[in-house]
Amino acid sequence: MHVLLPRTLEEALEMKASAPPAVPIAGGTDLMVELNFDRTRPQAIMEISRLPELNVWRRENGTFSLGAGVPYSRIVRDLTEFRPLVEASRTVGSPQIRNRGTVGGNLGTSSPAGDALPVLAAYDAEVVLAKAGGKIRRLPFAQFMTGPKKNALAPDELILGTRWKVVRGPGSFSKIGTRNAMVIALASLCLVLDEDGRSVRVALGSVGPTILRAPDAESFAARAMETAGVWRDPFGPLPTRVIEEFGERVAAAAKPIDDVRGTAAYRRHACAVLAQRALRWALDDRKLTGAR
Ligand SMILES: Cc1cc2nc3c(=O)[nH]c(=O)nc-3n(C[C@H](O)[C@H](O)[C@H](O)COP(=O)(O)OP(=O)(O)OC[C@H]3O[C@@H](n4cnc5c(N)ncnc54)[C@H](O)[C@@H]3O)c2cc1C
Structure with missing residues (x-):
C-alpha cells in the first residue's frame, strides 16, 4: 500500500485525481478500524490531517465555515458558541479519539450514528467539496448523505468542510x-x-x-x-x-x-x-x- 503525503490542498487534490484515487486518512479513527479488520485494502492512502487548509474555521457575513480537519477536541475547547456541536463533539469516543477524530471523517463515513451529523442537519449546513482545478461543489447536508455509510462524495473529491448560517437561539x-x-x-x-x-x-x-x-x-x-x-x-x-x-x-x-x-x-x-x-x-x- 502506498502512503501519500501531500503538503498542500492543491497537491492533495491532484493526487485524488490520479487513478486509482487515493483514500484520504484524517484522524484515522474510522479508517484504521476498517484496515485493521481487513475490510478494505486500498492501493494508496493519503494523509490529510496536516493540510493547513482543512484545519481552519472562518466567520463571514453571518455564516460559519468549519474545516474538515478540525478535531473534536479543538471544537470543544474553542467553539463554545456552538453548543450543540460542542455537546456532540464531547460525546465522541474518548479523549484520544477526540484528539484525532474530525467532522470531515464523520461526514466521510456517513454513519447514521455519527454524532456530528444531526447537528449539521439541524444547522441546515452545506457540505463543501473540492476537486483539482479549483472546482468547488456545495451540497445541502440532506443531499450529501444518501444512505447508511453512503454519500455523494465523488472519487476525485475531498471534503473541504461544512458551512452554516449562524442562528440566534438555544x-x-x-x-x-x-x-x-x-x-x-x-x-x-x-x-x-x-x-x-x-x-x-x-x-x-x-x-x-x-x-x-x-x-x-x-x-x-x-x-x-x-x-x-x-x-x-x-x-x-x-x-x-x-x-x-x-x-x-x-x-x-x-x-x-x-x-x-x-x-x-x-x-x-x-x-x-x-x-x-x-x-x-x-x-x-x-x-x-x-x-x-
Ligand atoms: C473507539 C472509537 C470510538 C468512537 N466513538 C464515536 C462516537 O462516540 N461518535 C461518533 O460519531 N463516532 C465515533 N467513532 C468513529 C470516529 O471517531 C468518527 O466517525 C470520526 O469523526 C472519524 O473522523 P476521522 O478524522 O478519524 O476519520 P478517518 O478515519 O480519517 O476517515 C473516515 C472516512 O472519511 C474519509 N475522509 C476523512 N476526511 C476526509 C476528507 N476531508 N475528504 C474526503 N474524505 C475524507 C476517509 O477516507 C474515510 O473513508 C469512534 C471510533 C472509535 C475507534
Whole structure:
C-alpha cells in the first residue's frame, strides 16, 4: 500500500485525481478500524490531517465555515458558541479519539450514528467539496448523505468542510446508548431554536438510514410557541401537553430498525424522551437569557 503525503490542498487534490484515487486518512479513527479488520485494502492512502487548509474555521457575513480537519477536541475547547456541536463533539469516543477524530471523517463515513451529523442537519449546513482545478461543489447536508455509510462524495473529491448560517437561539445535542461514554448512539437528537426565524429544528441520528429531520414536529412546536406567546415572552408557559405531543410527533418521524443495540420500539420511545427534554432545556435557556 502506498502512503501519500501531500503538503498542500492543491497537491492533495491532484493526487485524488490520479487513478486509482487515493483514500484520504484524517484522524484515522474510522479508517484504521476498517484496515485493521481487513475490510478494505486500498492501493494508496493519503494523509490529510496536516493540510493547513482543512484545519481552519472562518466567520463571514453571518455564516460559519468549519474545516474538515478540525478535531473534536479543538471544537470543544474553542467553539463554545456552538453548543450543540460542542455537546456532540464531547460525546465522541474518548479523549484520544477526540484528539484525532474530525467532522470531515464523520461526514466521510456517513454513519447514521455519527454524532456530528444531526447537528449539521439541524444547522441546515452545506457540505463543501473540492476537486483539482479549483472546482468547488456545495451540497445541502440532506443531499450529501444518501444512505447508511453512503454519500455523494465523488472519487476525485475531498471534503473541504461544512458551512452554516449562524442562528440566534438555544440548542442541544443528546444521545442515548447502553452506557454513558465510549458508546455508539442508539438514538440521538439535535434541537435548535431560531429566535429570528421563529422556527424549531430537530434532527435525529441512529433511527433511520440517514439523519432525519422531523418537519411536522418542528412546525407544530413553532406554531404552539406562537399561540402561547412564548416567542415574545420567554416566561410564558408552554402547556405540558404541547411538549408531550411534540415528543410524539418527533418519534413519528423516526424510521428505526431492530438490531443488536436495541429494538425499533425502544429507539422510537427514546426519540420522544430526547425531544421532550431538548425542548424543555431550550425553553429554560430562553428564560435565563431573556431569549436575547
Ligand atoms: C473507539 C472509537 C470510538 C468512537 N466513538 C464515536 C462516537 O462516540 N461518535 C461518533 O460519531 N463516532 C465515533 N467513532 C468513529 C470516529 O471517531 C468518527 O466517525 C470520526 O469523526 C472519524 O473522523 P476521522 O478524522 O478519524 O476519520 P478517518 O478515519 O480519517 O476517515 C473516515 C472516512 O472519511 C474519509 N475522509 C476523512 N476526511 C476526509 C476528507 N476531508 N475528504 C474526503 N474524505 C475524507 C476517509 O477516507 C474515510 O473513508 C469512534 C471510533 C472509535 C475507534
